[in-house]
Amino acid sequence: MGEFSRGGPTRRRILASGAAAAGLGLIGSRPAFAAVDWKRHAGTTLEVNLIKGPRGDLLQRHAAEFTALTGIKVSSEVIPEQQQRQKIVIELTSGRPSFDVVHLSYHVQKRQFDKAGWLADLSGFIKDPNLTDSALREADFSSAGLQYAKTPNGEMRSLPMSVDYFILYWNKELFQKKNVAFPETFDDMMRAAETLTDPKAGTYGFVGRGLRNANMALWGAFFLAYGGRFLDDKGNLLIDGPEAVEATKLYQRLLTKTAPPGVVGFNWMESMAAFTQGRAAMWLDGVGWAPPLEDPNASRVVGKVGYAVVPKGPKDHAAATYGDGIGVAAASTKKEAAYLYCQWAVSKLMGGRLLQIGGGVPFRDSILNDAEVQQGVKMPREWLDSVIGSAKISKLGLPVVVPVAEFRDIVGSAVTATLSGADPATELKKAAEQYRPILERSEKA
Structure with missing residues (x-):
């Protein structure tokens, strides 16, 4: 880096900044989640494979809240991005992945996953009021998010989580x-x-x-x-x-x-x-x-x-636009329970936390435009406005x-x-x- 390294941000400093921000709680009340039968799979244990970084770390850090909500235990593995990409492809190709839920990088893996049929179709789950909160609608995701998550024939194979x-x-x-x-x-x-x-x-x-x-x-x-x-x-x-x-x-x-x-x-x-x-x-x-x-x-x-x-x-x-999502392995025998985890991962509660710590931007417009969530954002208002404006003109x-x-x-x-x-x-x-x-x-x- 030459002269431009003096006094600049090191990886250690960036990670330290993220850790400090992670201590900030979400301002405002938690989403109601009232209509969903969250306890229907209580006692189940899910294996979750996540990418190391602000998104994966956030989900792992708050997994106990998901367990309290659902009675579903979570065993999550958080792996650095490059290694995670290699590991999950090997496991999914085998037909016997060790995980039920997988975190994927859309801009690198979307077409590969669609073509191989590695993820379960979530379209039916989203339409089921006993499984899906009424606030979670396809129309709430940005156009780029839906383009990433859907197959050419309209199947919803994952839930868009974070956009860059x-x-x-x-x-x-x-x-x-x-x-x-x-x-x-x-x-x-x-x-x-x-x-x-x-x-x-x-x-x-x-x-x-x-x-x-x-x-x-x-x-x-x-x-x-x-x-x-x-x-x-x-x-x-x-x-x-x-x-x-x-x-x-x-x-x-x-x-x-x-x-x-x-x-x-x-x-x-x-x-x-x-x-x-x-x-x-x-x-x-x-x-x-x-x-x-x-x-x-x-x-x-x-x-x-x-x-x-x-x-x-x-x-x-x-x-x-680049981004990541979260989906259910087609080979999983616990698809409904895994879908509940995915829904929680993209909820207002978790998406709001992600936005507020500056760790990522949720694909859901309702989170971005929520005044209560916006109040807790620690970045300057211009930053948030640039996020909201970019969502309107996003292209892959x-x-x-x-x-x-x-x-x-x-x-x-x-x-x-x-x-x-x-x-x-x-x-x-x-x-x-x-x-x-x-x-x-x-x-x-």
Whole structure:
């Protein structure tokens, strides 16, 4: 990270900030849960597989409350993300998973799970008033959440739990010093970034992910703004068309003309370090990285940060969206009990807690818009407004395909090459030619 590591947020500091926030209780009363027969499976024991992080930790920490509500005991395993993804695929492929409930990363695993049929269809459970609280309705989830959770034929194979929207973080003090207006469009953002770049002062107009693979999240935000679609209605790849080329040109220009030295090696951590040290005027990344920016032990920009919905693109106004959900293993013999756990995991109580500690954003609009929940949010109001605004324009930031890792590697390499001067159109064409047969083989398998 070079000079941008001094005084910046370390992983230890970020984890400490999350632990401190986790001690905050949800302001307001608990949801009624009155109409549901929560005790119908009392005495059952569920095996739950969770991803290590704010969401998984929150569910594990409050599992005793679910047991008190239902009489169902919970044995949960919380595993770091990469290892968890590998473990659950191996177990689900075997047909004999050790868990009844599974936490999944939609942006990586959605298509793989749908194609394999690994999750139980929850559609009937949701319609059963003895199993589902009346407040839990499909219409309460954002459009991106439903797109993630549902199969093409309309089956609800999981419940959307937490969403990560890309938002624009901006340093108000740096903007004010040069009398630069907040950018309403991507063109405005480019001009503002150039104006705010001052290498002699050690400040730059923009910072974002330049590292291969990780850069696909940022590139996807630009691609959507230019009206891009990853696949057409027949599943054909669309990453080398004019929308992709123009999006890559913007990415190339921002990161080569207005970003800190060494940005080609930046993931979210390095980008955050530059921003929290006051060396970058704008940073486009996930909304969940906000808490450390307001932590005086990890940030030099406390009280100076603005939070906003991404600017409008030339053809669309879209918030690149990523997320996770929770579902019931199709092989489980305890599907109803497991569904009760999933419902509790996405309830107002748990979703409100998640939002208030800054550990994630619930997919449910009723939680986001609840005044009582909002009162307990410790982040600035601008942050919450950016979350609510992003929910209205959310679009998936990665293609829904099985070989997502290969997509991120191949297209990510092409985009990274442009930071060394390579031509965007040429690189994207080569990437498309390399990735198309991989995609086709995965669909035929």
